[in-house]
Amino acid sequence: MNGAIGGDLLLNCTDMSVLERQRAHLKYFNPSFDSPLAGFFADSSMINGGEMDGFLATAGLNLPMIYGETTVEVDPRMSIPLETTLGTGNFKKRKFDTVTKDCNEKKKMMNREEVTEGEEEEKSKITELNNGSPKSIKKMKIKAKKEENNCSNDSSKVTKELEKTDYIHVRARRGQATDSHSIAERVRREKISERMKFLQDLVPGCDKITGKAGMLDEIINYVQSLQRQIEFLSMKLAVVNPRPDFDMDDIFAKEVVSTPMTVVPSPEMVHSGYSHEMVNSGYSNEMVNSGYVHFNPMQQVETSSDPLSCFNNGQAPSMWDSHVQNLYGSLGV
Amino acid sequence: MASADKLINTDVPEKDVFAFHFLQSLSNLRKQNPFDTPDQKNYRVRKIKKAAYVSMARAAGGSSRLWSRALLRRADKDDNKIVRFSRRKRKVTWKISSKRRRSNQRAPVVEEAAERLRNLVPGGGGMETSKLMEETAHYIKCLSMQVKVMQCLVDGLSPK
Numbered sequence: 267m268n269g270a271i272g273g274d275l276l277l278n279c280t281d282m283s284v285l286e287r288q289r290a291h292l293k294y295f296n297p298s299f300d301s302p303l304a305g306f307f308a309d310s311s312m313i314n315g316g317e318m319d320g321f322l323a324t325a326g327l328n329l330p331m332i333y334g335e336t337t338v339e340v341d342p343r344m345s346i347p348l349e350t351t352l353g354t355g356n357f358k359k360r361k362f363d364t365v366t367k368d369c370n371e372k373k374k375m376m377n378r379e380e381v382t383e384g385e386e387e388e389k390s391k392i393t394e395l396n397n398g399s400p401k402s403i404k405k406m407k408i409k410a411k412k413e414e415n416n417c418s419n420d421s422s423k424v425t426k427e428l429e430k431t432d433y434i435h436v437r438a439r440r441g442q443a444t445d446s447h448s449i450a451e452r453v454r455r456e457k458i459s460e461r462m463k464f465l466q467d468l469v470p471g472c473d474k475i476t477g478k479a480g481m482l483d484e485i486i487n488y489v490q491s492l493q494r495q496i497e498f499l500s501m502k503l504a505v506v507n508p509r510p511d512f513d514m515d516d517i518f519a520k521e522v523v524s525t526p527m528t529v530v531p532s533p534e535m536v537h538s539g540y541s542h543e544m545v546n547s548g549y550s551n552e553m554v555n556s557g558y559v560h561f562n563p564m565q566q567v568e569t570s571s572d573p574l575s576c577f578n579n580g581q582a583p584s585m586w587d588s589h590v591q592n593l594y595g596s597l598g599v
Numbered sequence: 600m601a602s603a604d605k606l607i608n609t610d611v612p613e614k615d616v617f618a619f620h621f622l623q624s625l626s627n628l629r630k631q632n633p634f635d636t637p638d639q640k641n642y643r644v645r646k647i648k649k650a651a652y653v654s655m656a657r658a659a660g661g662s663s664r665l666w667s668r669a670l671l672r673r674a675d676k677d678d679n680k681i682v683r684f685s686r687r688k689r690k691v692t693w694k695i696s697s698k699r700r701r702s703n704q705r706a707p708v709v710e711e712a713a714e715r716l717r718n719l720v721p722g723g724g725g726m727e728t729s730k731l732m733e734e735t736a737h738y739i740k741c742l743s744m745q746v747k748v749m750q751c752l753v754d755g756l757s758p759k
Contacts, residue, residue: 454727454728454729455706457729458709458728458729458732461729461732461733461736462732464609464732464736465732465735465736465739468736468739468740469739478706478708478709478712479708479712482708482709482712482713482716483712485716485735485739486712486715486716486719488739489716489719489720489735489738489739489742490719492739492742492743492746493719493742495746496648496651496652496742496745496746496749497644497648499651499746499749499750499753500644500647500648500651500749501644502753502757503625503647503749503752503753503756504640504643504644504647505640506753506756506757506758
């Protein structure tokens with residue numbers, strides 16, 4: 267079986283991932299399993315390019331330089347023995363149809379066990395052989411770097427940095443399609459999941475929801491609700507009618523208490539007569555002006571002010587939604 | 600949380616910037632219709648809503664964000680200014696569809712949600728999904744800021 271594997275490896279690189287998987291499968295269960303290629307691959311972990319070059323030459327691939335480059339990065343991880351790591355990775359890979367889960371799980375694996383870093387490097391090294399296109403190999407390098415850095419538990423931060431700074435080198439992962447397009451896909455999916463995590467922090471109440479679909483639904487609902495809020499508030503602003511005996515000091519006190527706004531110089535400030543006593547006089551002018559914008563004939567106000575008045579009696583913004591619904595109903599929109 | 604993530608820059612200005620822009624736009628409205636009370640409430644509501652969005656887009660950084668640019672262009676278009684925007688949109692969606700042809704592993708769940716999101720976020724039609732999510736994050740922050748400002752304004756102006 268060993269010989270067959272070896273022969274197959276030399277003859278047909280595309281099948282290598284499957285064969286390697288099988289081999290590693292055996293190795294996982296039987297760490298003492300010995301194959302002529304075990305030494306080869308173990309050496310490859312320590313390699314500085316020489317032996318692999320030979321292999322690559324025989325395999326008809328021409329990747330000496332890039333490979334040499336990448337080994338530098340992965341050196342510290344290379345002492346981890348192959349058999350312990352490859353098996354787990356392969357099992358992971360076999361299960362996955364959707365790569366999204368793959369990425370997430372991979373990351374989890376990485377964070378849980380240090381051993382898996384070596385695994386990624388090993389996988390990436392071996393699958394590099396399958397890659398003919400320079401683009402994919404370049405991309406592969408960043409994966410190597412990425413996984414290397416994942417162990418420091420600073421995963422998201424550093425990997426993002428790397429992706430930003432050096433997009434050229436990425437490694438194909440072992441057992442996965444090494445098509446350059448799939449690699450691009452994988453990178454893209456990881457970007458998306460990064461951003462999903464960021465959005466999760468942003469949207470309130472998304473901590474409990476796991477899974478992309480639910481998260482995205484939450485996000486969509488949140489955006490819709492914010493847009494609706496703006497619409498309702500603009501309806502309110504159109505309807506609100508400040509009293510003719512408009513007390514600016516009062517408005518300011520309310521405004522300042524509810525929101526700590528800073529002074530923003532406004533052109534009207536210069537021309538107004540209000541500026542002296544008010545701290546936020548810029549706002550005062552604006553407020554008065556905007557008050558005039560919302561002026562409404564009395565008959566219109568009467569019908570709509572009743573639901574508003576209950577809202578305006580100093581109630582907390584948290585009660586806003588129920589009142590908005592009342593308002594919404596009363597306006598008949 | 601946002602500061603820890605240095606790659607995706609979603610800083611929004613402080614609330615006062617939003618407030619300033621919004622109030623400025625409202626005063627412009629007043630200048631256009633001084634003491635004018637249009638018969639239909641809807642007209643005023645629409646004007647104020649549009650002013651809210653436009654001022655939000657300006658406060659959030661004018662042309663530095665895709666969604667704000669798209670919003671401002673849409674606003675300009677509504678005012679009968681001809682805007683050549685469709686060309687770029689077509690070009691980018693071509694890119695998306697070609698990628699789809701090659702690898703059918705675009706998680707369909709994500710993609711259909713992304714479609715819905717694209718309808719919500721201005722300018723979303725011409726964006727890749729990852730870029731879309733960045734823009735959504737910034738858009739959400741700006742929207743919530745704008746809502747706070749308008750809420751305070753309503754509270755301040757409403758009769759006691």
